[in-house]
Amino acid sequence: MKQVSTLFLKIAVILIGIPILALCIFLVPKLGDLAAQLLPEAAYIKYLVWIVFYASAIPFYFALYQAFKLLRYIDKNEAFSQISVKALMKIKYCAVTISVLHVLVLPLFYLFTEIDDAPGVIFVGLLVPFASMVIAVFAAVLQKLLQEAIDIKSENDLTV
Template sequence: MKRVSTLFLKIAVILIGIPILALCIFLVPELGNVAEEMLPDFAYIKYLVSIVFYASAIPFYFALYQAFKLLRYIDKNEAFSQISVTALMKIKYSAIIISCLHVLALPLFYVFAELDDAPGVIFVGLVVPFASMVIAVFAAVLQKLLQEAIDIKSENDLTV
């Protein structure tokens, strides 16, 4: 049963990465062009938008890789080990980096909201940083719980 559930989660991790890859290929260049059209005074805005979104894809895929490794550790019955704690720590830092990069892009969402007179655009810009921070907090809590479980396990192994 455990292998089936981890297999399902591994497939889910892979399927999560595919739409982000499609967004990076098709949507990010289009967003750069839209930003260039809306703000013709800032010629570098197209490259700034591309850099922020492509730079946030790197820690995203790194976190997905760490999640995949964590699922492999579960398959090998190494879930309660220091390497699992390290993988959760890397996921946490990746989520924090993604959140910080998208916070840097929030002024662009404000400018777009002012130009289109649509204040809801700002809330759309807050979705990714908020979701990334939720993931970072969740990974931090899991990391702490796993570390405490490892500590308790090592104490029990020493007392026997």
């Protein structure tokens, strides 16, 4: 049963990465061009958009890799180990990095809001940083719980 559930989660991790890859290939260049069209006096903004989105894809895929490693540790019955805690810590740092990068882009969303007169665009710009921070907090809580469980386990091993 455990192998089936971790297999399902491994497939889900892979399937999560595919749409982001498609967005990076097809949507990010169009977003950069759109930013350059909306702000013709700052045509370099296109490259800023590309840098931020592609730079945030790197920690995203690194976090997916760490999640995949964590699932392998569960398969090997090494879930309650320091390597699992380190994987959760890396996932947390990746989520914080993604959130910070997308917060840096929020002034662009404000400029788009001013041009199009659509205040809902700012809320769309807040989705990724908010979701990333939720993941970071969740990973931090899991990391702390796992570390406490490992400490309790090591205390019990020493008393026996």
